[in-house]
Amino acid sequence: MKYDLIKQQLEMLCDQTSDKTGLLMGLSHIVNRGHPEWEGRDLVIRSLDKFEMFDEVEQSLLLSLVRTVGLFPYITPHLENVSFSDRLAYEVHRVEGVEKGMVFHRLQAHVFHLLMQGRNVVLSASTSVGKSLVIDAVLAQGKFRKIVVIVPTIALIDETRRRLVRRFRQSCNVITHPSQKANDSPINVYLLTQERVLQRDDLGDVDFVVIDEFYKLDLASDSDEKNRSIDLSLAFHKLAKQGAQFYLLGPNIQNIQGLDGYEYNFIPSNFSTVAVDVIHYNLHTRGDERKDKLLELCAQITSPTLIYCQSPASANRVAQLLIDKGDFPALKATREISEWIAENYHPAWNVAKAISLGIGIHHGGVPRAIQQYFVKLFNERTIRYIICTSTMIEGVNTSAENVIIYDRRINKNTFDFFTYKNISGRAGRMNQYFIGKVFMLEEPPEEKSLTVDYPIGLQNEGSPMGLLMKLEPEYLTDQSRQRLDAAYATPQLSVSTLIENRHLPVDRQVEVADRILRELNLSRAWLTWKGNPEQKQLEYLCTLIYEHLPHKLPEYGIHSGLQLAWHINALRAQKNFQAYLQQAIDEDNSDRTPSESIGQRLKLIRNVISYRLPRDIMALSKIQADVFIKKGIEPGNFGFFAEQLENLFHDPLLTALDEYGIPTQISTKFKAAILPSENLTQLLEKLRVWALKINSAPLTPFEKNIVQWAVEEI
Known part of the structure; x- marks a missing residue:
């Protein structure tokens, strides 16, 4: 029998009286044939979805097939009914030291044993495989004492931290923030983004390093001028060159190039713990076909569903469509968070209205703590839908049975197809939904294989200077050395300044230095400040940034340095955040909706003002210091102001609590x-003590709930 025929028979199987003998014989034949391996495993998973329709003897046969395809976690609920040989194989795959009753499937066990043998492993496997369990199992063995886990986002830091604290509270010290240090715990785990790895000077004796979503090493994966991919490559280099064993994990990658300097096992696997059905509609991009189909699907689907959109603007439009025409009833369980968002941000922001109807929104314009809370509500099945962009695919774990891919980028590049495959892999969840469903409304992107290039091992004439500047001479090619020598020949700035400002092109730095020298009297008056700048000093600083440094400020409605300074002052005043968002609506002359205007401004705060801008200000601080010292002029120092801006003029430790899921609007009430x-x-110790008497605190019930949720796992 063929795969398609058995799959069809399983779909039609409706009760215990059906004739299943031929079906199981055909299934057994495909499993034992083993080529292609995925067919037998996929059909076994689909059979498990119909498990109750088989009699006792048939169930026993099916469980033996589960063992054959290596899906041991699915045997756990039926241990009393399996044969001795199946039970023996199951026991061999038990996971020690993590949680009672946990068991590996075949791929997890293979990777775990390689790591315990001291091998480096690069694993490419689907989202549903449970790659992170291997990390926890390695920790539980106590073989490694100092571990670094590099994740791409703050949201994933929070999710991973919660998991590690829940499982290893007594044996692991989990470090996420620059102010935290190693202690005398048996194991110290540094859970960091790549930027934070590069900032630390206490990682010289790390013995195990993990990179989650390792495809981000490839420069083509990074749309933000390659800076984050460069930093990830440098972070990996920093740890691997000193001999740390590594485990790189990510999905849907066929090859990796540039790691020739290391011995490693590359495991590209199609192993999956769920089956996925993809329904193609091939609807037109223009017109109302996709809108109508989305409304139809939402009316039919009753289980947790992700709705993927190509951009925040698209996500906002979809949210408004569901609000206006989805006929969703208001949820009592989300009324308080809806009211809180409306009060603390703006009532016109459709994130507040959507969550009141049981629809979460997850993209770069939604504050981090709110994103995390929406994922919590979704995984608890309090809400049924999350409208998301690519922010959701970067490792955040969800329990979704369905994925609706509403639209996709028009670009026909490799990462377009990769994103499509990655978001499709979010459908289904081991031990929750055997069969995930993907509803592809548009025509799918062209299928392409993905090879990840590690840029340090593949240097050429196009290698970013910011990457080469941080490499030791022995890791540079002759061509790279020549390029660096040419870059360092500029007389205006020292080599140390160029290296410290490596995220900026050398020619842009020279431009700024030339202007400071050209306008020496003016620049001396407006750039030699320390602490907080006065208005004219701030305006001059912002003008240098706007006119000379690479940025995308016009996308946020900022067309001059003076406008940039206005935004900083508006946030520095901290008097009326709603008024700041209202101004975005009032002065938006585009065709954006009020909600889109608000989302754009929140994205400006997150991506520019508290992330890119502080780094650029520190770069200018180094440039002016270099120039003025050579002229015998006492320079300014913008470090304090840059830190203030990074934390949006809050105490840095309150900003850190935002990473734990407590928004600053709440933490300022009990600071x-x-x-x-x-x-x-x-x-955090003070917070634990204070939370014991939270009932008497001047917080709303929702705010108390947020704090208690955070305190449970710190």
Whole structure:
């Protein structure tokens, strides 16, 4: 029998009286044939979805097939009914030291044993495989004492931290923030983004390093001028060159190039713990066909569903469509969070209205703590839908049975197809949904294989200077050395300044230095400040940034340095955040909706003002210091102001609590109880104590719930 025929018979199987003998014989034949292996495994998973329709003898046969395809976790609920040989194979795959009753499937066990043998492993496997369990199992063995886990986003730091604290509270010290240090715990785990790895000077004796979503090493994966991919490559290089064993994991990658300097096992696997059905509609991009189909699907689907959109603007339009025409009833369970968002941000922001109807929104314009809370509500099945962009595919775990791909980017590049495959892999969840469903409304992107290039091992004439500047001479090619020598020949700036400002092109740095020299009297007056700048000093600083440094400020409605300074002052005043968002609506002359205008401004705060801008300000601080010292002029120092901006003029430790899921709007209400603190560890201890009497705190029930959720796993 063929795969398609058995799959069809399983779909039609409706009760215990059906004739299943031929079906199981055909299934057994495909499993034992083993080529292609995925067919037998896929059909076994589909059979498990119909498990109750088989009699006792048939179930026993099916469980033996589960063992044959290596899906041991699915045997757990039926241990009393399996044969001795199946039970023996199951016991061999038990996971020790993590949680009672946990068991590996075949691929997890293979990777785990390679790592315990001291091998480096690069694993490419689908989202549903459970790659992170291997990390936890390695930790549980106590073989490694100092571990770095590099993840791409703050949201994934929070999710991973919660998991590790829940499982290893007594044996692991989990470090996420610059103020935290290693202690005398049996194991210290540094859970960091690549930027934070590069900032730390206490990682010289790390013995195990993990990179989650390792495809981000490839420069083509990064749309933000390659800076994050460069930083990830440098972070990996920093740890691997000193001999740390590594485990790189990610999905849907066929090959990796540039790691020739290391011995490693590359495992590209199509192993999956769920079956996925993809329904193609091939609807037109223009017109109302996709809107109508989306409304139809949402009316039919009753289980947790992700709705993927290509951009925040598209996600906003979809959200408004469902609000206006989806006929969703208001949820009592989300009324308080809806009211809180409306009060603390703006009532016109459709994120507040959507969540009141049981629809979460997850993209770069939604504040991090709110994103995390929406995922919590979704995984608890309080809400049924999350409208998301690519922010959701970067490792955030969800329990979705369905994925609706509403639209996709027009670009026909490799990462377009990769994103499509990755978001499709979010459908289904081991031990929850045997069969995931993907509804592809548009025509799917062209299928392409993905090879990840590690840029340090593949240097050429196009290698970013910011990457080469941080490499030791022995890791540079002759061509790279020549390019660096040419870049360092500029007389205006020292080599150390160029290296410290490696995220900026050398010619842009020279432009700024030339202008400072050309306008020496003016620049001396407006750039030699320390602490906080006065208005004219801020305006001059912002003008240099706008006119000389690479940025995308016009996309946010900022067309001059003076406008940039206005935004900084508006946030520095901290008086009326709603008024700041209202101004975005009032002065938006485009065809954006009020909600889109608000989302754009929140994205400006997150991506520019608290992330890119502080880094650029520090770069200018180094440039002006270099220029003025050579002229015998006492320079300014913008470090304090850059830190203030990075934290949006809050205490840095309160900003750190945002990463734990507590928005600053809430933490500022009880900051007197937890500040001052010397570091984040001390702050968290004070928070635990304060939370014991939270019932008497001046917080709303929703705010108390947020704090208690955070305190449970710190």
